[in-house]
Amino acid sequence: MQTQQLTIMRKVILILAALGMSFSIMAQDKFVTTAREAITKQNFDEAKENIDKAMANPETNGKPKTIFTKVQVYMELQKVDKFKASSPYREAAQALFKLIDLKPDYEKSAVDQYCLIVATYYYNDGVRTNNDKKNYVDAIDLIKNVITIHDLGGGKRFEKLNNPLIDTMVANSYMIIANANFYLSKYDEAVPLLVKVKNNPITRSPSEYEILIDTYNRLKNSTEALATIQEARKNFPDDVTIRNYEINYYISTGKQDEIIKKLEEAAAKEPTNGDIQFNLATTYLGMASPKDGPKPANAAELLGKAETAFGHAVEIAPSNALYNYNFGVMYFNQAVEFNNAMNAITGTSDADQKKYDGLKEQRDGLFTKSTPYFEKAYSELSKNEKDLRGDDKQTYKSTLMSLKEVYARQNKLDKSAEMKHKLETLQ
Secondary structure, eight states: OHHHHHHHHHHHHHHHHHHHHHHHHHHHHHHHHHHHHHHHTTOHHHHHHHHHHHHHSTTTTTOHHHHHHHHHHHHHHTTSHHHHTTOTHHHHHHHHHHHHHHOTTTTHHHHHHHHHHHHHHHHHHHHHHHHTSOOHHHHHHHHHHHHHHHTTTTTTTTGGGOOHHHHHHHHHHHHHHHHHHHHTTOHHHHHHHHHHHHHSTTTOOHHHHHHHHHHHHHTTOHHHHHHHHHHHHHHOTTOHHHHHHHHHHHHHTTOHHHHHHHHHHHHHHOTTOHHHHHHHHHHHHHHHSOSSSOOOTTHHHHHHHHHHHHHHHHHHOTTOHHHHHHHHHHHHHHHHHHHHHHHTOOOOSHHHHHHHHHHHHHHHHHHHHHHHHHHHHHHHHHTTGGGOOHHHHHHHHHHHHHHHHHHHHTTOHHHHHHHHHHHHHOO
């Protein structure tokens, strides 16, 4: 009898323990029910308090119903001014990720809609952080969540929705992350993202090609830079910045025939672009008077083309000090060559004197030609003499030196002395 009674007692204890567990779960489930009721009545504090209790309890925090309720509550809190500043949608997002990982098909239609809404919140916050605060690190962290949502289920979760919004947000998200990495000088990380961006019709644009080209240049990858330039020119043949990248590439590699070809093509398309004419002029001038090696047989022809292009440049932009200074330099340097030839004459015969006089006439004529361009550069730069910096200040200094020399050659000693004084007092 004693043994039998003892067995019965064990069964009763087990049953009571099971009942106790059921009561505990029911008590915790009550928090979920209360949270749902509270959010329906717009009792937001009560809804948050109850769902937080349910999520804090290990007996209920892993249940799909609890997690989904948290998503519902926190997405409602996102609409309330009192809670909005803390971005409750982000906690809702983490709950969504947990729910989808736990049970992908649970309330799928509603969960998918929440996912798209959360992605929009992350996207907008990321854009604001990127554009307004220039906080590229935080912008990347926020925007990455848009891509994470898009890639749920191996990127197939939202296929049936056929919603172009998510595709556009994701494309723009890659663009923002790519550009942010560029601005953070993380060029190796930026390259594959920039390639993805320029390959996507949604985000393909001249500006994205330009950033990619710039990135390759910073990485000193000239092969990829040229390939990207050529592709960009094909897709956007009239884009001025991309064209300039192409011209600069050929200038940096010293491929002068290609430079001239590209510049002449550009000049034909934009006859009123002073920069193109200026670049064309300096390229012709460099070809006519190479720093290393003898002058080419067609040096005179090249100088003539340089003179024409310089003329067009200053005609287009007569107040451009750089154009005027360099035009003056072209004549000045030619004058110096004639001066050197004069100094090389050591004989005293009539023939030597005649040759000397002929060279002097040409030299003085070139100095005279250079003068108005140096004077125009001086006139423009001297207006803001105290504020000149960098290249402008160096151009101003060179202009003063040139005028000092030219005026001395022309026996305008007072003007030469004035330029000398300007040089000595230039700070």
